[in-house]
Structure formats: C-alpha cells, structure tokens
Amino acid sequence: MMSATEPHILAGNILRIWLGPQIFLANHTHVAQLLPVAHLRDMPDERGQPMQQIGLADLLQHAPVPTHHALLIATRRRTVALLVTAVDLWAQPSDVAPVIQPLPPVLRHALTHAWITGILIADGQPLQLLNLRQIAQDALKQAAQGEREQRGQPINRSDDLVSRN
Amino acid sequence: MFDQAEAYLLFRVADEQYALPSGSVHEIVRWRAAVPVPGTPTMLPGILVQRGVVYTVVDTRLLFGFATTAPERATRYVLFHEDEHRLALLVDTVLDLIALDLTLSEAIPATLPVARARLLRGVVRHTDLLVALIEPPELLAALYAEV
Numbered sequence: 001m002m003s004a005t006e007p008h009i010l011a012g013n014i015l016r017i018w019l020g021p022q023i024f025l026a027n028h029t030h031v032a033q034l035l036p037v038a039h040l041r042d043m044p045d046e047r048g049q050p051m052q053q054i055g056l057a058d059l060l061q062h063a064p065v066p067t068h069h070a071l072l073i074a075t076r077r078r079t080v081a082l083l084v085t086a087v088d089l090w091a092q093p094s095d096v097a098p099v100i101q102p103l104p105p106v107l108r109h110a111l112t113h114a115w116i117t118g119i120l121i122a123d124g125q126p127l128q129l130l131n132l133r134q135i136a137q138d139a140l141k142q143a144a145q146g147e148r149e150q151r152g153q154p155i156n157r158s159d160d161l162v163s164r165n
Numbered sequence: 166m167f168d169q170a171e172a173y174l175l176f177r178v179a180d181e182q183y184a185l186p187s188g189s190v191h192e193i194v195r196w197r198a199a200v201p202v203p204g205t206p207t208m209l210p211g212i213l214v215q216r217g218v219v220y221t222v223v224d225t226r227l228l229f230g231f232a233t234t235a236p237e238r239a240t241r242y243v244l245f246h247e248d249e250h251r252l253a254l255l256v257d258t259v260l261d262l263i264a265l266d267l268t269l270s271e272a273i274p275a276t277l278p279v280a281r282a283r284l285l286r287g288v289v290r291h292t293d294l295l296v297a298l299i300e301p302p303e304l305l306a307a308l309y310a311e312v
C-alpha cells in the first residue's frame with residue numbers, strides 16, 4: 001500500500017505529462033485511453049452525452065497552456081477527458097527504481113486537494129506525481145455542483161470538493 | 166537562559182536584519198527558479214532539489230508581513246532543517262555568520278508587527294545593527310498558521 005509519508009517505489013508504467021513546459025508524472029493505470037484532442041469531437045460518454053472535457057491546467061490553477069492530448073479517466077459516474085499539452089510513457093533507466101518521495105509536510109498541510117501524491121527526483125529536478133483519478137472525480141463533482149447552482153438547486157455539502165490529505 | 170555566545174546566520178529581509186541559529190542552517194544557495202506546486206499559497210512558491218533533498222520554498226517577505234519582490238543578484242535560499250522539515254527560506258541577502266552575545270538581547274519592541282514579533286525570541290545589537298533573533302519552532306508555527 002502506498003504511503004503518503006514514506007518513500008515508496010512506484011510500480012508499473014509512468015506517464016509523463018506536459019502542461020506547457022512543466023512536466024508532471026502519473027500512474028499509467030489511471031488512464032483508460034489517450035487521444036489527440038481533435039478525436040474527442042462528438043465523442044459521447046457512457047450516458048450518451050458529450051464527453052466532459054476539462055483543462056488540467058485550469059484545475060491545477062496553472063498558467064494557461066496549449067492542449068493537444070486528452071487523458072480519458074474513468075470514474076464511478078462517468079468518463080472525463082483531462083486536456084494536456086503532451087504526454088508520453090516515461091522511459092526510466094532500467095536500473096533505477098522510481099522512488100516516490102512523500103510531499104513535504106508543510107505542502108501536505110497547505111494543499112486543498114489530495115491531487116499530488118509525491119515527488120520523484122529525475123536529473124536533479126522534482127517531478128510531481130498526480131493522482132489523476134482523484135482529480136477527475138473532484139472535477140466532475142465541481143462541474144455537477146456548478147450545474148446545480150445554475151439551476152438554483154440546493155448544494156449537497158457531501159458533494160463538496162473536500163479531498164484534503 | 167541563552168548561552169552567552171551562539172553562532173547565527175545573519176540575513177536581510179526588506180530593510181530588517183534577522184538571525185537564525187547556525188545549527189538550523191544546512192546550506193546557502195543562490196536563487197534559482199523553484200518548481201511550482203499547484204494549489205499552494207503564494208507564500209510557498211514551489212519546491213527545489215538540492216543534493217537529492219526536496220525543499221519547500223518559503224517566501225520570507227510574505228511570511229514576515231512584507232510585500233514580495235522579484236529576485237535579484239543577492240537573493241539567496243537559506244536551506245533550513247528543523248525536525249522533519251526541509252525549507253528553502255527565500256531571503257533578500259545573506260550578510261554573515263556571526264557570534265551573538267545573547268546576554269545583550271533585548272525584549273521584542275512593542276511596535277513590531279505581530280507577523281514578525283511571533284517569530285522572534287528577542288532582538289540584539291550587533292555592531293550598529295539591531296538584529297531580530299528567529300526562534301526556529303516559532304518560525305514553523307507561524308508558517309503553518311499562514312498556509
């Protein structure tokens with residue numbers, strides 16, 4: 001089981017995700033499908049509705065970036081497309097274990113969402129490991145809440161975006 | 166009671182001089198761009214790696230109640246270790262490593278804003294400078310209260 005406070009080895013393939021020039025990492029198993037953004041046009045989700053498309057940079061309050069690829073993340077409710085600049089499989093050196101460092105305690109305290117689960121140091125640079133499943137779930141809740149507010153319906157506080165560490 | 170003379174790192178934030186116990190200071194490095202962490206307050210502008218250790222950058226200007234400024238040639242990170250915390254304190258410049266005679270320390274001036282007074286164990290005169298002595302646990306407590 002992964003620990004939030006102890007270094008651990010990340011098993012399986014790791015995706016490298018670009019938001020503009022900044023690189024993030026994610027577990028490949030969180031992604032159901034990877035598509036060019038242009039292929040999303042008219043693609044329905046499980047409910048036959050247009051696929052929910054959300055810019056990952058917007059969610060992360062990152063500076064605006066161009067988006068060319070979509071990561072399809074399946075949640076319990078529906079599939080969501082997270083739009084990113086680029087993505088590839090990280091070809092890590094075979095003799096180096098991908099050790100994920102826990103987030104520093106003050107960052108765990110400061111972060112509103114549990115969207116970043118650790119840090120991997122590559123070539124002296126810190127790469128942040130994203131929890132794409134949690135991000136997609138929270139994004140859908142946020143979108144649903146926005147729709148309810150638009151319709152003037154009361155907000156169910158249990159659906160609030162609360163995913164603190 | 167304080168020891169009579171302890172080694173302190175003397176640095177400047179805005180137009181004030183501060184001193185940290187040298188035992189909490191691991192290294193001083195030149196400013197370089199930190200890697201931003203999404204969803205964190207501006208007081209924590211990012212993380213950086215030094216010798217394989219991940220440091221959380223703290224903008225001390227904001228923590229101490231000043232306006233932040235763009236980094237300049239003299240801007241430094243003071244790599245600070247306290248318990249399990251590894252912080253890179255962004256300071257305007259590092260002045261010196263000095264021995265301070267703490268028997269000469271004075272009470273914290275009542276006019277000092279709370280944002281800074283809460284970090285300190287006192288003030289002491291060094292040459293013609295009034296130096297504010299930072300208490301590392303109080304620095305951490307103030308940081309956690311702000312973020």
